[in-house]
């Protein structure tokens with residue numbers, strides 16, 4: 159860890175920008191990384207885990223796969239079901255990107271699970287925020303501010319987060335439905351007391367994942383009907399890791415985060431619906447401006463998730479007052495502007 | 507200390523009835539739920555539109571006058587404690603539900619809407635708002651966001667921060683911010699999370715969109731009795747280790763049981779050293795399954811007795827004892843002081859033992875109410891404010907309890923906030939570097955420090971002063987030093 163701190167001090171002295179990286183599985187995400195490499199991959203390992211506390215603490219470079227294996231051995235899991243996007247995905251990178259998987263709409267995101275972080279800020283100081291307990295309101299919630307900040311406010315050195323018991327069983331049901339009706343149905347069902355843990359639509363089929371105790375799942379199956387998909391687990395994995403057919407090809411991949419009840423987005427291109435309607439994937443070469451205004455009109459925003467050409471900017475531009483506030487926060491945590499400069503927004 | 511000219515300016519922005527400045531009018535606002543701290547506000551304003559809020563903030567910003575937001579005033583850490591030189595901005599008139607969308611399961615409300623009113627309005631659609639502080643009949647959603655309030659169902663359903671989708675807020679210079687949205691995330695930094703637990707120091711909340719959940723088909727509560735606190739603590743761990751995520755998992759010790767039983771006749775066993783309330787919810791089948799598993803675990807965990815509520819009325823009665831624990835304890839003693847530390851669950855027996863020793867040392871009784879599932883302790887210290895010196899003794903005792911929590915890897919506040927009450931213990935939990943970072947966050951929103959000044963984050967100077975003297979029982983040897 160000292161080497162990481164030393165490198166940040168050296169970078170401050172030389173005014174050299176740094177790109178924070180661990181596994182490198184998300185190099186393609188966000189605006190292009192620039193600057194000298196600050197490698198966190200060796201800063202790895204689970205620091206503290208007592209299953210009965212439902213809390214795990216690990217260093218940022220710990221592979222997600224290692225964390226998930228240890229949790230699974232204890233009948234537990236990460237609530238937010240993060241995508242890995244590669245074999246070397248780490249905890250730090252996942253939190254910095256704020257990624258969450260199919261369970262997002264039903265069990266919260268990375269920031270919901272996050273309880274505390276150890277942070278190396280742009281002054282080279284090591285700071286501790288939050289804690290290893292489930293409830294903590296002492297001081298501002300700086301920990302959650304780091305989720306999705308793309309490493310622009312500090313280097314996450316270590317994080318503590320809440321974990322959940324793994325449900326005893328899961329079943330995936332499928333229903334033939336058009337996109338309109340699937341979105342309506344997903345929202346209606348989410349308002350009923352059913353053990354649904356994921357809902358998606360792709361290619362004329364709505365998929366529902368049920369999780370819980372055997373009798374609970376069975377009763378829900380009786381109520382819902384539909385057809386059991388024998389490859390349910392593989393479907394959710396492919397959707398999460400974007401290895402499904404829809405995600406292939408050279409066309410830009412857009413992620414639209416919108417209110418769950420938003421009708422199908424009227425734009426050309428292949429679409430898939432996840433998070434019970436709240437996340438729309440769009441493979442399309444329609445100009446960025448069109449896509450961004452469609453998302454904004456629906457009450458959401460659009461991210462250029464994967465593309466060769468990111469000159470349109472990856473993230474939805476911020477209103478003026480919000481941008482200014484972001485810049486002031488950046489200035490406070492990273493006064494020299496050396497950490498992941500421009501990775502989130504070109505302005506900082 | 508508020509100038510007559512500022513009051514005149516406020517009167518041009520608001521109807522006469524919405525600007526209170528004479529002593530009898532402002533007196534009801536002198537404290538929040540922590541009545542040990544009192545101060546007459548310089549002036550109280552009660553706007554009912556966002557435009558008025560913006561105008562008030564701009565006026566105060568230009569005049570360099572501090573502003574303190576107040577919701578329902580149920581806070582337990584003095585977060586809404588007024589100052590003579592500040593404007594107290596009451597948001598009680600913002601009490602309208604603006605939009606309920608049953609299909610999207612969201613509700614857009616004004617900040618003064620009461621927590622319980624949200625669930626009541628959602629109920630006809632089979633929906634509810636999950637965080638349920640015991641003060642839910644009175645506390646406001648704006649206050650809930652500002653304190654990141656919890657309740658008895660946090661372990662499974664999360665705190666306020668996990669159940670709010672959007673906040674609209676006005677900064678001290680009158681700028682309106684939209685944080686979060688009706689989508690599940692928003693671009694840029696997670697300022698929505700940052701607003702939670704910020705104790706009215708970053709911006710004034712003028713609208714909140716909450717997430718609603720489907721009411722579980724069935725909820726069932728099991729009441730278990732133990733002859734030792736340690737055994738009850740171990741049973742809590744056994745339930746979690748058994749893979750059950752209870753909707754509620756609460757513990758009460760003997761004094762709390764006795765007080766609650768005398769007050770609401772909940773049917774609690776009076777000979778027990780501790781009781782647990784274990785609630786499971788979900789579909790009918792899931793609940794049946796979970797109740798059996800809870801029974802199996804309790805049977806081998808040394809419970810002297812356990813019973814499942816036989817009907818909804820009995821379930822509510824079991825909960826009534828817990829939810830009324832504070833007023834129940836209030837009947838035992840002229841005053842009580844509610845603490846709010848959180849610890850890792852495994853430290854429970856040690857910390858409770860430590861509290862018992864401190865109780866003997868200070869000669870003050872304690873009743874313990876505990877969100878056991880979350881590791882959140884609420885020791886209620888019984889005292890009499892009319893006995894000279896007893897409040898000071900109580901505060902010193904409380905400070906020791908919080909330090910005990912920090913020493914065991916916990917925190918000084920799980921859900922009630924720091925306010926003025928725990929500001930000194932912030933120096934115990936955080937180093938100057940982190941406190942500086944908190945001041946930096948504040949400065950990004952409010953560079954002049956006009957919103958709720960002196961709360962939640964101590965100055966480094968204050969901590970340094972304390973550091974040299976803290977050894978002396980957590981009591982300030984120089985009460986004449988400015989408290990903030």
Ligand SMILES: Cc1cc2nc3c(=O)[nH]c(=O)nc-3n(C[C@H](O)[C@H](O)[C@H](O)COP(=O)(O)OP(=O)(O)OC[C@H]3O[C@@H](n4cnc5c(N)ncnc54)[C@H](O)[C@@H]3O)c2cc1C
Nearest residue numbers: 577578579580581585639640646648649652655656706711
């Ligand atoms: C009997 C009793 C039981 C309680 N039980 C619980 C419990 O189970 N769990 C729990 O978490 N808490 C509990 N509390 C504490 C309290 O009810 C909560 O902290 C509540 O959220 C405070 O809400 P309020 O509207 O009363 O806020 P207030 O007390 O008026 O204010 C609290 C803080 O919020 C700020 N604030 C209020 N409104 C706004 C706004 N619109 N914009 C910006 N800032 C604002 C104030 O400046 C202040 O810092 C209990 C209190 C009592 C008296």
